[in-house]
Amino acid sequence: MTPSNEEYRTRMAQAQARMKEQGVDWLLLAPGSDMRYLSGLSARVSERLNLLALPQAGQPRFYAPALEAMGPRELATQGLFDLSVWQEDENPVKLVAEAVRREGGQQRLAVSDQMWSMFLLRLQAEITNVEWQSAAQVIEPLRIIKSAAEIAALAEIGAAADVVFGEIIKVRFSGRREVEIAELLGQMLRANQHEVAKFAIVASGPNGASPHHDAGERVIEPGDMVVLDFGGIGHHGYGSDISRTVFVAGDAGLAPSEEQLNVCNTVQEAQELAFRAILPGIEAQALDKVARDHITAAGYGEAFLHRLGHGIGLDGHETPYLVHGNATKIAPGMAFSDEPGIYLAGKFGVRIEDIVYCNEDGGVRCNEATRELVMVL
């Protein structure tokens, strides 16, 4: 799915309606998910400012450095926004500030969450006596509810990640370093519909006890549990994110210990219970609690080191976050990860993660790769 210019115009109009409600005069968006959601533009993140400035009413304007102006120029000729091209020895922040000041009467300006602070500080120095806030207050309520096309994109890329899991469990793990398995995952993602292979956690044995261990030089051994957590981005900008934990049986055909099996079962049950609890109206924190209560009852509460999940869309992590304290009500169209884990320091870790979304009747999974403990060589 690539949204039409009509769709982008609708989204910008929706944002402007919210700006009016909230008294926000301008949205100033750096390259990233907010910019892409509203305009389809994927500009570079660097020390050269690319910026989409959306006023509360009227036509937006895009600021591009001369050497990156070709893509924006095409879209500008289609009338989606006006274009200002700045030269290498110009200060683009001054151009933006002048435009904002020209309109007069500004009180509140909103910047995208991922804009680099160097740009916000420069904007704050040029445009004084205004309030600054996050653009998320305007755009999040739009982005958090996915359209049918966005859900289809998540489902499609999720299915591609499932295929990669099916492929990786056929390769030999024993004797290989974690980084080698990560490299293979990257290749498989790129071979399976992923334009970008974004991350591949391969956390073997005791490394699995660190939820965000990347992939290192450790040589994987028979008897290891290995947490695999990988994903990337499809051509449409929507991403995959799946975790499975495998057991390295090796040539000798080792079997997992009672503790390993017990932990795997507990995580799998917690993941399933949280999934079944998804219903329109339930609070995000309640889903976390369902999984956490189950893991706590099994005696591993302290070892579930993180929230249950995160929203997913044009960002790999976005709202809604499934975490204690978040009373956001789950609604049809919300998409997020369901990923409980248990992490035993010095021993191993287990995590099982699917991307799921909520429809009128409850949860639907974007990942269907087996959640049973798989043995690998």
Added chain:
Amino acid sequence: MTPSNEEYRTRMAQAQARMKEQGVDWLLLAPGSDMRYLSGLSARVSERLNLLALPQAGQPRFYAPALEAMGPRELATQGLFDLSVWQEDENPVKLVAEAVRREGGQQRLAVSDQMWSMFLLRLQAEITNVEWQSAAQVIEPLRIIKSAAEIAALAEIGAAADVVFGEIIKVRFSGRREVEIAELLGQMLRANQHEVAKFAIVASGPNGASPHHDAGERVIEPGDMVVLDFGGIGHHGYGSDISRTVFVAGDAGLAPSEEQLNVCNTVQEAQELAFRAILPGIEAQALDKVARDHITAAGYGEAFLHRLGHGIGLDGHETPYLVHGNATKIAPGMAFSDEPGIYLAGKFGVRIEDIVYCNEDGGVRCNEATRELVMVL
């Protein structure tokens, strides 16, 4: 080179000395090059705050989310900094703000350039009545002068990029899409000392006229000029960045046109002239002017769309920028790209780029791959 903890302590003490001079009370650093330069820490950039807080005097403190605390915990036990671990349902910005307020008398706080605005806005909401500035004013003067070990790292990874160029010109270009060549470049970088293959511009034919064209679906044809601009990061965190332009002779052995040859020669001469002009004391903008004057004299001044170059270190782009208006004096230890280009809309582009550094006697190149126009199949 991995700096010792002693080296990191020295760097932090140097930063603190500058903070005292400038009246900066705290440096608040998000994950990125500043954090890595001062402490060796490579934390994740995400919606979960990782932050290094360095006071003007005394021990720094690192704030890590529970699930990413393992790496920082190891370094903390070595005494490099104190550690505060925050849980998923805590607000880490409040923890930072409390620590800053506890010290009392704060007037100026500095944040790293790449910190996400969402964190700066939250910090500004919690810590009021202070001035905010960029941490670059403190750290840049340190980072801009590379140590012998840093120069060695740049030279080593530059040589690895040269090897990749030697490999890519042996593959067939004709009939392949740009993205296929980019994928090969990525594989070759990873096979040649690069931990991360960060970018691979493959801009063929008319696409070459857009300096930051990535790599697309265009099928490369005999007779095309192709701009290759690629690089990545070594295990030490220092990166490569090299550009060469090749001509696709194809099986028929086509020869470049007079215009293509003329543009190539002009760019090569400009690159060489700028390189020879490197000397301690010359201004950054003077190097840009040397290359630009030569290209302008050849009639292509308008087609040299960008600055001559950028500094390189733990960031792929950092100070000094070789651009009109930058009077920074080049000094021994400064490392930067020398990359003039000519971009002819609708036709083709040519760019030649080396990473170079300045020593007492002048410039030294980190890239030695031939700058002559290479023919490929």
